[in-house]
Amino acid sequence: MVAMKSSPMVYLKYLEQIWLNNISLFGPKRVEEKIMRKTKRVSPELTRRSFLAATAGAVAAGSLAGCASGNTVGEEGESVSLAGTAPQVAEEVYFSSCMGNCSGWGCPINVTVREGKAANLTRPDMKLPDGSPSPYQRICLKGYTNIERMYADTRLQYPLKRKGERGAGEWERISWDEAIAEITDTWKNLQGDFGPGAVGFLAGSGNVDSTVKTYADRLIACMGATVLHNCYDNTGVYCQYNHGALGATTTGGHNEYRDIVNAENIFVWGSNPSESFIVDYHFISEACEAGAKLVVIDPIFTTTAAKADLYVSIRPGTDGLLAAGIAQIAIRDGKIDVEHMRTKTVAPFLVKEDGFYLRLSDLGRAEAGSDQDRIMVYDGVQLAPFDEVEEPVLEGSFELEGFKVRPAYQILVDRFSAWTLDQISQYTDIPLDVIEEVASIYLSGRSMVLLGFGQDHYANGQTFYDGVFVLADITGQECKHGAGSTCVDLTGAVAQGVQSTAGMNLDGAVAGPTVYVNHLPQLVEEGSIGEFDTAPRSMYIYYCNPLANMPDRQRWLSMLDKMDLVVVSDMVMSETAEYADIVLPVAFPFEKSDLTFRQTGFVKLIDQAVETPFEVKSDFDVITLLGRAMGFEQYFTQTLEDFLSSCVDNEVAQEAGVTWDKLQSEHAVWSHPEEPSVIGLNAPILTATGRLEFYHEGIKPMMDVGQEWDMLKESCWFWEPPLEAWHENPLFERYPLTFISERCKYKTHTIFNNVPALLEIDPEPFVKMSPSDAASRDINTGDIVRLYNDRGHVVLKAVVSNGCRKGVLVIDHGWEERNFIEGHYGDLSSIASWPRFEQDNWFDCLCEMEKVQ
Template sequence: MGFSRRQFLGGGLALGGALATGAPASILRGLGIAKEVNAAPVNDQEKISYSCCNPECNNCSLQVHVRNGKLVRISPNPNYYTRPCLRGRSRLQWNYHPDRLKYPFKRVGERGEGKWERISWEEALDTIATKLGQIRDESGPESVWFTAGAVMSVLPNSMQRRFANAFGKGVMTGGIGSLCCAAQGEASTATQGYRTAGIEEKAYSKLLIAWGHNPAVTYIPHSRIMADALDKGCRLITIDPRFSETASKADKWISIKPGTDTAMAMAMIRIIIEENLYDEKFALGRSNLPFLVNEATGKLLRQDDVVAGGDHEAFVVWDQSTNGPALPNEAVAPVLEGTFKIGDLTVRTVFARLRERVAKFTPEYASEITGVPAEDISEVAYTYATVKPAMIDSGMSGAQRTSSGAYFVQSLLNLAGLTGNIGLLGGGVNDTGGFSHGTNVAINAPFKADNKGVIPATKVGEYLSEGKPYPIRAIYWQGKGMGQLPNTNKVVEGFKKMDFIVVQEHFFGDAASLADIVLPVATLFERYDVMCNSRSFYYHLMDKAIEPFMEAQSDGWIYTELAKRLGFGEYFDKTEEEWIDVVLEQTGLTVESLRKSGPVYQWSDPKLNKYGVKWDKKPFTFFVDTPFKTASGRFEFHASRWEDKGFEPLVNYFPPEESKETAPELYEKYPLSLVANKIRTKVHSTYAIMPWLSEIYPKGWVTMSTVDAEARGIKDGDMVEVFNDRGSVKVTAHVGNGIRPGVVSMPNGWWMQQGYCSSVLSNDYTHPQAYGHALNSTLVQVKGV
């Protein structure tokens, strides 16, 4: 690629200038756009089409400039509410990266030895179809494990799901839970019915609490919205063991021990309850705090518990006007607190049980657990309870990537619910998305799905290497960063036991280097795709702008060719554009309409607006007009979903799975808590080898406190080894006071082959409540080398 460092830095300065001069009102730009494409080509030869950046990030709308069949520039869509960051712009370099896979390859040496032979597509596809079919016929469809990376895109992942479904005649393999936001999603679903994103709403907040979240680098465009709010007088508190980039802009930085955040939140809940700072109207009218719980079972009381032939789906409150039980919507004077007798049953309100649950979490008690001074806990609680609207900006917080992450997220939602910050513009808990737009993303699996082949997303290494719950013999791996999987050395061990591995990718990454067949795939500019299910409320067409590089092919084409060879080609009878029309069919949008309009905001058209939102051109606020999609239709402090599944339904604190309290012997050996932080040059492991970005951060590092460094004779800039029983990484030490003693942090996102992959150290613990990632419940030791 013909871009010098000087040219790139010039581009970076131009971007910086644009960001610096943006008007605060710019956050509303683009709300409701459904306009003709208005970006003028630079010259007659230049063609511009729309695309969209990472599904796992902000879904920034991109304008893709093509001249003479070549991608020449990526620019912001002037009608969109955010502008692409340095990562999105580096996709230009990604496309023409010198290491891009040009042809299909087959392994000719030992697995992982790095000996490859170029083969034709014909040979590659025939080999894959024969091997996969043979293994399926010998050992069942669950012995072939299909998996896809989250960030590659929407259509390829849906096509893989369809392929796996048809291949297994319904038996679906893949992962359960996730490596990022499973706890966030599970707790939001249990409490509210679905996840919410308050990205644009931040501009209306008077208080933001960035809790384990660092949007200044993870969601760069959001930090502009945050900056706009701060300019208007909003206060910012960050709660993070690291003095992060976001903390550097905060009014207050709370340095907390990793994995103890729920204890601080429970202390705040206690203050809000004991000081009567809660919103009684919301508590009584919209939450299940007045619902009665059977003291003997700990379960919510149902109408059929107290009335013969009553409705099991109906919950019960205590009505003061009759001094007896009543249905919530029929009670004249429901009470929030009390213990009552109904026949032989002793019942108590959820509110009373919550008060009891948090009773021991005095600021002093929480201080002992969290390391946060008691007066700081009190100050944050009082500030949060008295400044409205207040948003807890948790994103996909590092604090939920712990062994009991779902209770952490529940504790944040409890805080928002208690203070009446739910259904309030500028309030709520911003978890940065995961919102479904009512599209047909799974593309109608041809067979009824049977998920017996799924394995926990964080347990890949253990399950592959130990043959759990049944022997997996083959892997079909699509665009996924192996270096994101915890306990990565165990994953490599599992790979080495496989009979056959296919990887379709852009580069010879960590998984590809262990494969039997490697297939070169088209980038998002070289095929068609759609974005409609993730981090924004927009529908985007990702139009094909250029022909695929060398012999690369689209994922859709590959699955179609393999399906033909495996005898189920009839389920792959459409072009990519036709599949996108199927995805969009419930919306009334089409490839053609999106091509003309650019991104479409979903509240702007009644057909797209499945919640019937009364849209007034302000950012949409959940739960003003929209219902809670829980069993009770209310905001559930006592999560009936968890009660049904056998999990503790009320917020609770559990110490991290690896900690002094829970694993004292391990702590003896490895006394430092490791947190894996994100950096601005990566989204997970995406962009890890983009030269422009690698100039900014060429090597990995570990950040440690002066106290911990001095105790180990380590100076700033020294090479050190960070290690535990799972692995070891050699990096440079960054020593300072921007991290609390007892904690070290390593940026996450390097590939294993780059040598700085922090995931080799990460805990692969998961809990069936959410099957989330516990990478921030990890103990390590550091020594000089």
């Protein structure tokens, strides 16, 4: 614990700067839009002036009580000297973290506590191993609102039990004893009557880190309950797993964020880092200031696009084709990197007609599955294990020792040949000369693709992620600094080490089946699908607000209606909590200790800065109560400290230099290499083959429910249109508009949804549309419009924007039903998914729009 004094005036000025800077980041057009909009259903009480005053109140309370500077705020912006009038009180600073669940995910924060209240948030002074300041210690404007969030009158205070109809908003206060008894009695009855899978646990990624989620995994295993797996971001993340870019290393993506500054060309493709990557955007700025070119590929002209050297507007759902187009140009122009393909990728590995690699065991020379059973390559003369041949061929079709085989690279080239550049231009709606220009930039030097999760909101999202990795594989844009790709950083190895503690001391207990929630409504409606024969009849929903954040909300609503018991633990009465039977109030990040692993290169032990208020409990305590009441006392005896220390008591954490002693003394322990981490350079490629895999041997559907499955097709890059949002879909005649969503800097999903200071700037949702789509429907900025399709509708305000592609409607993400005039954008979208990736295909959604008034 560090005693520290700070000036509230500096803090206020900083807040004001953030405020003004962020308004200016909109650009004039967006400012106009924001000013034009009026609050309709959400009524933030604070004006900008009152926000400053209110914030000053929180800070000034401390300053009046003992700020060294003796300054506080009187009228807005006016300093009032209080020197000599302030009594002194102790001030303590605790190391904590924002759990914003955005690109920063776990930005470190020092919480200054005065008289038991969090009074100020500042940036910790964290150092890299070489003593230089950590570049991962910024806090965005959302992070600075955490005090307001924590002390909001919307915080849940007591366990609540539904009185009236589901969703009617009628509650009675109950005690924790009553809540735990009612939940666990019901679960015991349901599991007794229908089997262990009758209870399902659904976790999201809000307000949480790996450790306590892991603790909940212990309860799930003890109960044999169904794991309800969310379906967000699966395509992007799993493609990176397949490619060796995530999960098995201490970083994520090919390259750590710090490495962006080494790129000569940066491709921001389907994300808007100036709003969604806000604490790390400085890496892009630094690279650009050093001369890097910035290319933005997106259907929306974003705030990042406004900074780009080249902005390319692309038809939604065709990004994978553009990647293939660039790859084709690289092949055509001899810009492929044969050596890289031979040594780092699966390109030379021979693939049999059945889709599996040719191995020594196929030739009777090794035992199948043994260490000796190596994959074969061919050098034009001899067929041999891959590590015995220096220059294996990459192209051709061969019949060798009775097997028809092709190198994996040849399969890729054959897939590309299905599309000419003219067709790619036509489908992507990008002129041929622009595709050539994009390719020439990409191939001109070290190019890094900044991957977001935009494309994985289409059912064909894997065609993009596979396409980007394939492109890097064949051109050698990886395994070196400043090239490749970067995406979420899960500080993988250590996080995996923590995950491994989930099953400890459970005497063999294992969780029930994993059900991807896209299939959950059907499973609940029909009682079984494929081999899944137990439908959950109760859900425990934690760190998650699925009604607001998952597609096909109407289907979710009718599914929840069929549940015997829905329990939601949350800090506020979220849209999902409103439909629960029992709501449990849980702690804010500053009210609990935890370990966090995310995105900053550090593993962090965060302090509990303030006491939990009212009858709020930490998630750890809630899971302990549930576990004990379910009869698993022996597995729920640890204190939180014992549990947290056990999470890093494993080889993986210790190899990364993370020990409990170090965490206790330093709070933040660096877990990456000293140099920016790069897969295949200073971080291992830990795929099954040890190589970057653009060919996926024996790939299976994520959840086998008997759907059609073509393993050969799915094993290597291909492109097919999205399932719904496509102009050749017959539905397009009735619903010619594609609805997509974008991130904005004021929300992460619904986490910051009800912060008055942020609502002041961004008070209600609106839909952006192109001038031509607006004109053809007689819509002007400020009109109220209805978006609709066969699944549902949403009513909200219209904004006509030149930054929108014709045929595309855009609503920023993170709103709840209460924020819209009617309906919800989740009512438009579908839960249909591609079998390879159970995915929230939010953007794979056609609709029509009409003016309401």
